[in-house]
Amino acid sequence: xxxxxxxSRVEVSRRVALKAIGAGIGAAAALxxxxxxxxxxxxRVQETNGPPQLKVLSPPQFEALEVLVEAxxxxxxRSPGAKQARVADYVDLLLSENDRELTLQWxxxxxxxxxxxxxxFHAPFSRLGADHVDAILQSISHNEKAPRTxxxxxxxxxxxxxxxxxxxxxxxxxxxxxxxxxxxLREFVGCETEDGRDCPHCGQKHLQP
Amino acid sequence: MQDDPTLNVNLTRALGESRRLADSIKPxxxxxxxxxxxxxxxxxxxxxxxxxxxxKVLLLEAGRMIDVRTEYRTMEWPYASNRRGRLPPGERPIAxxxxxxxxxxxxxxxxxxxxxxxxxxxxxxxxxxxxVDERQHPTTGTPYSWVRARILGGKTxxxxxxxxxxxxxxFGAASRDGFDVxxxxxxxxVKPYYDKVDVLLGCSGTNEGLIQVPDGVFQRPSKLNCVExxxxxxxxxxxxxxxPGRAGVTTDGVLNNKYRARCAGRGRxxxxxxxxxxxxxxxxxxxxxxxxGNVTVRPYSIVSEVLLGEAxxxxxxxxxxxxxxxxxxxxxxxxxxxxAGTLDTTRILLNSRSTWHPSGLGNSSGLLGCYLSEHxxxxxxxxxxxxxxxxxxxxxxxxxxxxxIPRFRNLTDRHPDxxxxxHFQGGGGCAEYPTMAHEIAGYGKAFKSSVRRHYxxxxxxxxxxxxxxxxxxxxxxxxxxxxxxxxxxxxxxxxFGDNEQKMARDMADxxxxxxxxxxxxxxxxxxxxLPPGWSIHEIGTARMGDDPRTSVxxxxxxxxxxxxxYIADAAPFVCGGTQNTTWSILxxxxxxxxxxxxxxxxxxx
Numbered sequence: 001x002x003x004x005x006x007x008s009r010v011e012v013s014r015r016v017a018l019k020a021i022g023a024g025i026g027a028a029a030a031l032x033x034x035x036x037x038x039x040x041x042x043x044r045v046q047e048t049n050g051p052p053q054l055k056v057l058s059p060p061q062f063e064a065l066e067v068l069v070e071a072x073x074x075x076x077x078r079s080p081g082a083k084q085a086r087v088a089d090y091v092d093l094l095l096s097e098n099d100r101e102l103t104l105q106w107x108x109x110x111x112x113x114x115x116x117x118x119x120x121f122h123a124p125f126s127r128l129g130a131d132h133v134d135a136i137l138q139s140i141s142h143n144e145k146a147p148r149t150x151x152x153x154x155x156x157x158x159x160x161x162x163x164x165x166x167x168x169x170x171x172x173x174x175x176x177x178x179x180x181x182x183x184x185l186r187e188f189v190g191c192e193t194e195d196g197r198d199c200p201h202c203g204q205k206h207l208q209p
Numbered sequence: 210m211q212d213d214p215t216l217n218v219n220l221t222r223a224l225g226e227s228r229r230l231a232d233s234i235k236p237x238x239x240x241x242x243x244x245x246x247x248x249x250x251x252x253x254x255x256x257x258x259x260x261x262x263x264x265k266v267l268l269l270e271a272g273r274m275i276d277v278r279t280e281y282r283t284m285e286w287p288y289a290s291n292r293r294g295r296l297p298p299g300e301r302p303i304a305x306x307x308x309x310x311x312x313x314x315x316x317x318x319x320x321x322x323x324x325x326x327x328x329x330x331x332x333x334x335x336x337x338x339x340x341v342d343e344r345q346h347p348t349t350g351t352p353y354s355w356v357r358a359r360i361l362g363g364k365t366x367x368x369x370x371x372x373x374x375x376x377x378x379x380f381g382a383a384s385r386d387g388f389d390v391x392x393x394x395x396x397x398x399v400k401p402y403y404d405k406v407d408v409l410l411g412c413s414g415t416n417e418g419l420i421q422v423p424d425g426v427f428q429r430p431s432k433l434n435c436v437e438x439x440x441x442x443x444x445x446x447x448x449x450x451x452x453p454g455r456a457g458v459t460t461d462g463v464l465n466n467k468y469r470a471r472c473a474g475r476g477r478x479x480x481x482x483x484x485x486x487x488x489x490x491x492x493x494x495x496x497x498x499x500x501x502g503n504v505t506v507r508p509y510s511i512v513s514e515v516l517l518g519e520a521x522x523x524x525x526x527x528x529x530x531x532x533x534x535x536x537x538x539x540x541x542x543x544x545x546x547x548x549a550g551t552l553d554t555t556r557i558l559l560n561s562r563s564t565w566h567p568s569g570l571g572n573s574s575g576l577l578g579c580y581l582s583e584h585x586x587x588x589x590x591x592x593x594x595x596x597x598x599x600x601x602x603x604x605x606x607x608x609x610x611x612x613x614i615p616r617f618r619n620l621t622d623r624h625p626d627x628x629x630x631x632h633f634q635g636g637g638g639c640a641e642y643p644t645m646a647h648e649i650a651g652y653g654k655a656f657k658s659s660v661r662r663h664y665x666x667x668x669x670x671x672x673x674x675x676x677x678x679x680x681x682x683x684x685x686x687x688x689x690x691x692x693x694x695x696x697x698x699x700x701x702x703x704x705f706g707d708n709e710q711k712m713a714r715d716m717a718d719x720x721x722x723x724x725x726x727x728x729x730x731x732x733x734x735x736x737x738x739l740p741p742g743w744s745i746h747e748i749g750t751a752r753m754g755d756d757p758r759t760s761v762x763x764x765x766x767x768x769x770x771x772x773x774x775y776i777a778d779a780a781p782f783v784c785g786g787t788q789n790t791t792w793s794i795l796x797x798x799x800x801x802x803x804x805x806x807x808x809x810x811x812x813x814x
Contacts, residue, residue, distance in 0.1 A: 072652045093291050097298040137652050144650055163646045168287035168294070177664060179641055180604035182284055185474030188607040190432030201603050202435035202596070
């Protein structure tokens with residue numbers, strides 16, 4: 001992971017980085033940057049890969065949730081999926097700080113998912129093979145815009161949370177999206193047609209005024 | 210609650226300094242020439258200009274001091290906390306829909322019963338220690354999303370940085386369409402001050418020669434990125450401009466300010482810029498003013514009213530209620546400058562009741578509190594620019610503001626449905642968070658890949674429309690409800706009118722038309738306005754004019770009723786165009802203080 005290596009750079013303090021910028025050092029643009037607090041939290045949440053410390057969900061519920069979020073945003077050639085991005089941990093924390101009602105919706109949804117799995121494939125959701133998981137998601141994702149059944153509604157809720165959790169994770173931001181911002185720049189480049197050149201990034205040609 | 214470093218900002222230094230200052234500065238502990246109320250753009254500029262001229266200033270801030278070294282968490286990643294930006298349990302901002310559907314005061318609504326702190330919509334993990342708790346600061350009347358920050362620097366700590374000038378179309382608006390009145394001053398009166406503000410504070414932009422938004426003394430602009438250039442070329446064919454946003458951010462550096470560095474292109478300025486490239490009143494104005502030795506800052510100083518002296522038309526000072534101790538402190542000075550923000554300044558004046566001024570100081574005309582105006586927001590449009598779908602990620606957001614589509618209605622033509630106009634702000638390309646993911650159907654690898662493909666191609670815009678200044682849009686003091694310090698609160702009577710409704714329809718149609726011209730895919734248009742107040746661009750409740758019967762202040766923002774009371778914020782503004790308000794506050798405040806300095810020099814303040 002591109003930024004995981006940054007933990008060894010904890011000692012790159014804000015002050016040092018600012019000094020570098022103040023001195024106009026070009027290389028500063030390449031400085032990897034996290035706040036001290038951000039680095040520590042990042043190191044803890046993203047790198048330990050320790051076992052989850054569950055607050056609300058039971059281990060079987062958590063296991064089913066991990067399968068579900070990974071099915072919504074799976075690992076592929078480009079980047080890991082929602083499971084490795086610890087989206088299930090995020091949901092567990094979210095539930096611990098919200099109304100009991102929300103927790104019941106999630107637990108109810110996971111139970112309904114298990115019931116569906118038992119009915120169709122005679123095994124709990126977390127034990128299903130990829131094909132069977134996909135078959136279930138196929139059927140519950142039909143009416144995203146206007147869900148009609150409890151499971152369809154649960155899918156929408158789980159997908160919203162998975163998107164939020166995944167694309168705010170280090171995995172989602174750096175590995176999947178390869179977001180390039182939040183860096184010290186000497187100057188923002190933008191589209192080079194704005195500087196009167198053909199742009200190598202987008203291929204748009206400079207137009208003579 | 211999990212230990213969360215993103216919530217445990219160390220405020221020890223700021224709180225200690227605040228208490229020390231509040232304990233040591235008391236009436237009579239020093240002599241001041243001018244009391245300045247508020248430390249945001251208005252109070253900051255007033256204090257700075259006075260201090261540089263050698264005038265002794267007492268600057269009163271209702272909130273605490275700020276620690277700019279720890280409180281601006283500019284580069285914090287969302288994964289710094291597994292909360293991912295949500296507030297901790299017990300704190301929550303008011304949601305959009307709640308502004309219209311919940312009864313006022315919002316904070317005492319049963320919906321928030323289990324919360325210890327209720328914030329305006331602007332409350333988030335970065336601003337939660339700055340914006341006020343609605344419980345302590347109620348409002349009544351019609352729905353209004355009033356954002357207030359009680360902290361040194363006020364809302365400039367997280368403002369949107371849009372730094373646009375009013376031009377001839379604003380100062381002379383009535384002459385063009387016959388509605389209401391012109392400002393008593395012209396663009397030529399204010400232009401030199403806009404220029405000076407640009408130079409003092411740094412303003413990024415490009416000279417375009419457009420009458421609807423005059424040029425300035427600009428630093429390196431926030432350039433358009435690739436997806437935006439595609440859009441620009443498409444709407445150029447319609448005769449519309451799409452130009453780099455103008456930002457109150459120094460991209461080339463400013464002279465004579467040791468607290469500020471130039472912009473390093475990281476984005477996220479709205480959390481507070483930790484290298485102070487963005488204009489924030491504390492480092493740009495107040496610290497340098499304090500360094501002159503001429504400014505005393507007293508935090509925790511809630512001004513409840515302006516005190517009158519022996520004459521009916523002269524103030525003697527202000528009454529302060531200490532935010533912590535509730536101690537009542539009457540500070541005296543020969544001149545009072547109010548810069549508490551349009552609505553709080555108005556509230557202070559309305560509450561300054563005496564036998565001479567039974568309905569509030571400055572209210573002889575009966576117009577104090579009337580003509581509340583701001584900008585209509587919420588009309589938005591988005592779509593994907595085809596040429597950018599499926600391209601690799603580029604660095605698209607390393608700049609302080611998005612580009613800007615200047616007003617194009619009622620410039621030379623006359624729209625049949627409405628007067629005045631609107632502009633759009635917005636842009637596109639790769640951002641930290643792919644909002645479009647929530648719009649893409651499905652799941653699994655196909656979904657993930659679709660998000661990735663559409664990520665660089667999204668472009669979206671939000672409109673800002675002029676709300677006509679109308680007398681019936683007003684605030685008054687509520688007779689029954691008081692804030693946590695016993696000061697009567699504001700009662701809003703404010704609604705969007707027919708002109709705004711028609712303008713909103715045209716805004717939605719025109720952004721749709723422009724996105725279509727750019728052959729955008731999956732165009733989405735939001736046609737419903739956001740609740741009143743959303744723009745945080747409130748102006749007008751103590752309007753300026755030459756006739757004391759029809760205005761509250763004179764053309765130098767001095768009360769007709771009290772010759773030593775000035776207003777430095779946007780309360781005297783007559784109308785607000787479509788432009789973001791801060792840069793005009795700074796320019797007008799400077800102009801007002803130049804006038805005051807002349808009066809002081811002449812011994813006639």
